[in-house]
Amino acid sequence: MSRRPHRSRKNQRLALIVGGLAFLGIAAALVLTAFEDSVVFFFSPTDLAAKPIDPERRIRIGGLVEEGSVARGPGDGEIRFLVTDGTTTLPVRFVGVLPDLFREGQGVVAQGRLAGATFEADEVLAKHDETYMPPEVADALKKQGHWQPESAAKGKGS
């Protein structure tokens, strides 16, 4: 007997699998695109300005803490700061304990509600960027003027 019929059955199975996977991939891409608003973990201040969001809805916003914008008080443990994505800036008010990595110029994600122009946060998470280096290297870069402000939250998605 020739090997031909055997061969073609294998090819058929292979084609079925490849076709099935392509179909699944397209389906997954469509679903994920349709639910993009639920898949994104946070909105940037620009996203927020662009789309009207129900003030009752709990959302997360993210961006960089603007340099020199962090102010404490007047209440006990009350912190006010500006979150920016480079184009739009959003004032945030938060009462509570901040994570270790929270600092000016660093990425931050806050959960809460939009009350008028201010975002009332009930949880603040620090967002780390993808750069890893020893402190000496960071100092040397700053001294030489090669320091690039973090762009992790800035250039993304929004």
Next chain:
Amino acid sequence: MHRFANPTRFLRLANALLPWLAAAAVLLLGSGLWLGLLRSPADYQQGETVRIMYVHVPAAWMAMAGYTTLALSSLAFLVWKHPLADLAARAASPIGASFTAIALVTGALWGQPMWGTWWVWDARLTSVLVLLFLYLGHMALTNAFDDPERGGRAGAVLALVGVVNLPIIKFSVDWWNTLHQPASVLRLGGSTIDPAMMKPLFLMAGGYLAVFGVALILRIRALYAERRLRQLRLSLTDA
């Protein structure tokens, strides 16, 4: 490829490879841990917590590599029906699941001090949790049938369906806003990790890869012996 599909030939090669892989695993993991935990600099932002990366990142890579192994074996089993591919798929899934669990646990331990939370449902973390469930589902499904052939086929279909998750994991941090940081090593424009931190990271990655190889060979050998025993028993009851 068909040359290695012969179990005796495959086992001869695997047995010859095993001591070398084991030695490589000990050396690479030993030097990687020593460099990573004791002899590498702290990070300018994270401080000493950065050392969790040396355990976490290679585990996450191996979680993906393990699933790729599982998927390729499943494809080979479905198309060419070779029993050795079925054994490789069954052997790979618990190892991959272990690496995924390591990545999830060490990630939570890093997230608590750095982000301020153990867990969030962002796209990266959620898709890796789905990967763990795919592995567990594969393990359960392959063993759910009396006939190992049928179990292997059902498991292989599940494994191939789950392949959709791999690009989602990899690109989740680029496609959507996530709390998880984007890729530092496997990215366009080069790595953003200091060379002093890159070295222990790569040593650990090599060590994990060797551990994966050792565990895979040991498990394939055990599964093959089990399969043989089953066949012998069946032929005895038939006689």
